[in-house]
Amino acid sequence: MSDKIILKGITWGHSRGITPLLAFSQRYNELHKNVEIQWHKRSLQEFADFPIEKLTETYDLLIVDHPWVGCAAATKCVLPLEQYLSKEYLQNQEENSVGYSHLSYNYEGSQWALAIDAATPVASYRKDLFEQNKRTLPQTWEDVVALAAEGKVAVPAIPIDLLMNFYTFCVANGNAPFAGKDEVVDKETGLKALESMKALWSKIPKWMFEYNPIAVAELLSTSDEFWYCPLAYGYSNYSRIGYAKHLLSYTNVVSLNGSPLKTTLGGTGISVSAGSSYKKEAVAFAEAVVSENVQTYFYTDNGGQPGHRKAWTNEHANAITGNFFQNTLLTLDNAYIRPRYNGYLHFQDHAGDPIRQYLRDGSNPEEVLTAINTIYKDSFKHP
CATH class of the missing domain: 3.40.190.10 (Periplasmic binding protein-like II)
Structure with a gap:
């Protein structure tokens, strides 16, 4: 199709980092046939070493670490998502944050990423x-x-x-x-x-x-x-x-x-490049992949470690992970930022x-x- 939109994404190369994104992107394409998301991966060390602000020149969607948002605010290389998502949606994300995950991507009054993954030691x-x-x-x-x-x-x-x-x-x-x-x-x-x-x-x-x-x-x-x-x-x-x-x-x-x-606190967020030619479509994908239903089932079922609290307290998510989520949630909620x-x-x-x-x-x-x-x-x- 001549009007096919291809979004490029970059994430980290572990089953937790890339597999759920590949799986949901496939399903997303089935539901939005003109949108294809192509994910690329890099090692944890490459994830730390190469400046994310440079990656925004190549990729539409970026999986980021929350300490980077100070750079995002200074360079404006990713979108301030409060300008693209409803107050109700962002409020729901904040209310269903795992610990401080959601607000960790909020800096100088803007939401530079959405919590897609939550973790702490x-x-x-x-x-x-x-x-x-x-x-x-x-x-x-x-x-x-x-x-x-x-x-x-x-x-x-x-x-x-x-x-x-x-x-x-x-x-x-x-x-x-x-x-x-x-x-x-x-x-x-x-x-x-x-x-x-x-x-x-x-x-x-x-x-x-x-x-x-x-x-x-x-x-x-x-x-x-x-x-x-x-x-x-x-x-x-x-x-x-x-x-x-x-x-x-x-x-x-x-x-x-x-x-x-x-x-x-660790975990990751999903950001949208300010240089993307398809901002609307990229934001729509980000909004979908961190939504309650996707995070709780599709994302978790495919090896993801969700950033949405409802997934962490969900009976099914805990059943398939030996109660990983409920057994560690207290430490997530207590984490240092x-x-x-x-x-x-x-x-x-x-x-x-x-x-x-x-x-x-x-x-x-x-x-x-x-x-x-x-x-x-x-x-x-x-x-």
Whole structure:
């Protein structure tokens, strides 16, 4: 057909990231025969390394991370969706947000993306191994450290994940980070956070410092060496029958200093390029794919981890994922929100390196704080 509209989309290359989009795009084309959506994928590292604002020159639809919206607001390279969607629709999205997911894409008064996927670090474990060994799940950070001393704990340890967990342990040890522009966190809190992390990460194999959350989930689900992961962005795929060799079960995180850990919100949103030749059609697809019915059934059934709360509380969605959603929702609702100023991503790209060096090689913790404070100050010069 000569009037066929082709929308190009870019997402990340995991079953959770691309499979539900491909599936719903096929169905969307069946319902809107003149609209075809072609999805391209890139690795998690490419997702972090290549500027999204450059991708808007090529793609109509973009799957983005919420700390990027400061750049979106500054460059106006994606559409402010409140100008294209009804107040009622956006209000419904906000009321059905998983934690702060929806508003995490709202910056300087505009909605730069819609929450299509929700995630935060949660705990995962091999239920069969705990039962076989007549052991109970850790309830406190001290329990986790003790289990790690037995060699049964796997945990992501690449720089980005360590940085996200550093925020968590700052909150747990007294103060949230980024209260001012001179330092990431006060020295006392920062040193306590690093000490809390060192207690665990000093007990994992050195090779695990190359592992991201997906690699840890694959490790837990394919061998019996490790039983438990205390902190990794959740992937409901591994709690679905048939996805991996062994099922993973998911649960909320443990407590430290008397309170549940407040992990760092992740997930993704869907944005529409301001340079798209088919803005109306692209917005219509975005509106459809994050709608309650699609998110709860079609999106979740095809391996997605929805951003709509009704999906997280839905009986069917939980039945096919071993109750992944209901068993971790408390941690999602309690999650810490990262900064979103234009330039923050420079900090995020670099500040995990000195933390990893400290945890892996034993560098000076005060020098770690000095290094990340320097990177923080530099980030305001890197919009």
